[in-house]
Amino acid sequence: MTTPAPEGYDPHAYAPFAVTVDLAVFTVREARLHVLLVERGQEPFRGRWALPGGFLLPRESADDAARRELAEETGLGPDTVGALHLEQLRTYTGPDRDPRMRVVSVAYAALLPDLPEPRGGGDAASARWWEADAAGPLAFDHDTILADARDRIGAKLEYSCLATAFCPAEFTLGELQQVYETVWGVELDRPNFRRKVLSAPDFVQPVGGPPRRTGARGKPAALYRAGDATALHPPLLRPPRTDATPSATEGHDR
Amino acid sequence: MTTPAPEGYDPHAYAPFAVTVDLAVFTVREARLHVLLVERGQEPFRGRWALPGGFLLPRESADDAARRELAEETGLGPDTVGALHLEQLRTYTGPDRDPRMRVVSVAYAALLPDLPEPRGGGDAASARWWEADAAGPLAFDHDTILADARDRIGAKLEYSCLATAFCPAEFTLGELQQVYETVWGVELDRPNFRRKVLSAPDFVQPVGGPPRRTGARGKPAALYRAGDATALHPPLLRPPRTDATPSATEGHDR
DNA sequence: CTTTTTTATAGTCACTCTGACTATAAAGGG
DNA sequence: CCCTTTATAGTCAGAGTGACTATAAAAAAG
Numbered sequence: 001m002t003t004p005a006p007e008g009y010d011p012h013a014y015a016p017f018a019v020t021v022d023l024a025v026f027t028v029r030e031a032r033l034h035v036l037l038v039e040r041g042q043e044p045f046r047g048r049w050a051l052p053g054g055f056l057l058p059r060e061s062a063d064d065a066a067r068r069e070l071a072e073e074t075g076l077g078p079d080t081v082g083a084l085h086l087e088q089l090r091t092y093t094g095p096d097r098d099p100r101m102r103v104v105s106v107a108y109a110a111l112l113p114d115l116p117e118p119r120g121g122g123d124a125a126s127a128r129w130w131e132a133d134a135a136g137p138l139a140f141d142h143d144t145i146l147a148d149a150r151d152r153i154g155a156k157l158e159y160s161c162l163a164t165a166f167c168p169a170e171f172t173l174g175e176l177q178q179v180y181e182t183v184w185g186v187e188l189d190r191p192n193f194r195r196k197v198l199s200a201p202d203f204v205q206p207v208g209g210p211p212r213r214t215g216a217r218g219k220p221a222a223l224y225r226a227g228d229a230t231a232l233h234p235p236l237l238r239p240p241r242t243d244a245t246p247s248a249t250e251g252h253d254r
Numbered sequence: 255m256t257t258p259a260p261e262g263y264d265p266h267a268y269a270p271f272a273v274t275v276d277l278a279v280f281t282v283r284e285a286r287l288h289v290l291l292v293e294r295g296q297e298p299f300r301g302r303w304a305l306p307g308g309f310l311l312p313r314e315s316a317d318d319a320a321r322r323e324l325a326e327e328t329g330l331g332p333d334t335v336g337a338l339h340l341e342q343l344r345t346y347t348g349p350d351r352d353p354r355m356r357v358v359s360v361a362y363a364a365l366l367p368d369l370p371e372p373r374g375g376g377d378a379a380s381a382r383w384w385e386a387d388a389a390g391p392l393a394f395d396h397d398t399i400l401a402d403a404r405d406r407i408g409a410k411l412e413y414s415c416l417a418t419a420f421c422p423a424e425f426t427l428g429e430l431q432q433v434y435e436t437v438w439g440v441e442l443d444r445p446n447f448r449r450k451v452l453s454a455p456d457f458v459q460p461v462g463g464p465p466r467r468t469g470a471r472g473k474p475a476a477l478y479r480a481g482d483a484t485a486l487h488p489p490l491l492r493p494p495r496t497d498a499t500p501s502a503t504e505g506h507d508r
Numbered sequence: 509c510t511t512t513t514t515t516a517t518a519g520t521c522a523c524t525c526t527g528a529c530t531a532t533a534a535a536g537g538g
Numbered sequence: 539c540c541c542t543t544t545a546t547a548g549t550c551a552g553a554g555t556g557a558c559t560a561t562a563a564a565a566a567a568g
Contacts, residue, residue: 015312016270058269062347093316218544219534472515473563
């Protein structure tokens with residue numbers, strides 16, 4: 001940056017911006033994709049739901065700010081928040097995206113296993129999970145951010161090992177498949193899914209010991225934990241949708 | 255953003271940041287990947303090379319700023335700049351990335367066909383193409399940005415139709431293959447490459463008329479232009495490198 | 509003008525991967 | 539004890555891929 005650097009270099013000669021982070025926090029519960037939203041307590045968009053987020057502190061990176069805000073909104077311990085998958089999505093810079101002032105926002109996507117209801121700790125008076133499809137019109141440009149985040153997550157499931165971030169430490173292949181089916185909105189063939197996951201090196205590793213027994217019906221499933229790989233070879237391509245879905249990875253800025 | 259919104263909402267109560275865009279502008283010339291760099295005229299990093307870029311104007315989006323800066327640095331007409339492929343990479347927010355002040359930078363990658371030397375118009379006194387592998391230590395965190403940009407471009411060639419952005423309006427399959435080989439740093443089998451490109455729907459369309467005749471040696475190649483597709487089905491996966499290359503898509507923020 | 513060289517394009521073939529499907533195993537419920 | 543449910547194993551045809559060979563169309567060499 002700053003290539004055509006100014007002479008005296010007075011910081012106030014350049015337009016100051018407020019910088020925030022916005023978080024699209026996803027989980028899969030009851031076979032549906034959920035997103036964490038908070039209700040706004042004041043204008044603008046008072047009473048509307050919004051993605052959690054907040055301002056960067058003066059000496060804080062956006063990654064740090066995202067983890068801090070996430071801990072505040074969810075009440076998760078810093079150990080949990082420090083370990084979870086957090087991915088920078090893109091930055092939204094439309095000049096009118098906040099009616100009060102010029103704000104650029106660095107958006108993140110975070111993936112969580114199914115957890116108990118968030119404790120509305122910190123400043124978020126009311127935070128709760130919403131089914132992603134039912135997330136009404138949100139404040140600011142958060143509908144756009146949410147849609148971009150869903151697209152990105154869906155795409156990354158294909159060629160990364162991201163899906164395990166939705167699962168608890170130990171999980172069955174059925175649970176992992178449920179993640180794919182929920183995010184993609186398709187049904188997958190179980191033996192084929194199994195074959196592909198197990199043939200991808202280091203995607204999952206079997207965990208010894210007896211299978212977990214919840215009040216489930218059929219044959220108990222073997223447990224796995226996430227492997228060391230981060231990329232998926234070969235990729236797990238989602239079946240082509242009959243209705244042409246434009247990939248929507250391109251173009252818009254606000 | 256701004257969920258825990260303040261009461262009186264004084265903009266100066268929140269840390270102001272300067273916001274810039276940085277551009278990693280790539281082209282393929284003589285079978286090598288090149289990147290556009292500018293030499294810094296003042297401190298810090300005086301005399302070092304850097305990615306072109308600059309500050310956002312008060313009512314300008316980052317996309318607009320990127321196109322404006324690109325036009326200024328390259329001397330390209332607004333029509334050309336308006337049409338080229340510009341992709342937001344990620345935003346760099348390390349608190350110490352600029353020693354003078356707090357600057358967050360939205361990084362973009364841009365792809366150009368091989369063009370004559372940039373006219374150092376605008377404020378960039380000296381802008382020139384550097385071979386990407388020979389781009390020495392750059393100013394600020396631009397080495398990181400450049401490396402991230404190369405990773406991203408290489409990955410996107412696999413599953414998008416991005417490669418045509420490196421080619422002129424009409425190109426041969428050999429030229430398109432050269433783009434893949436240069437960016438990936440591998441050699442590809444020509445008949446197989448041809449088969450895959452032509453079988454991908456709407457990746458390229460043949461252009462009628464006589465083949466272009468430069469002083470080339472062998473049988474003249476048919477010309478194609480970019481098709482309507484933006485995504486590539488099936489993807490054109492790069493051959494697995496013998497030396498394990500970590501995908502480097504994850505993690506670092508500055 | 510013929511031959512050689514060079515590049516583009518067509519075609520082959522074995523192997524792998526994939527999707528669709530069937531079969532068996534291990535649990536719980538009646 | 540049989541039936542239902544879920545997990546896991548296996549099968550098979552077709553698509554896709556990598557490695558390779560063959561032919562076509564140009565320019566350069568002789």
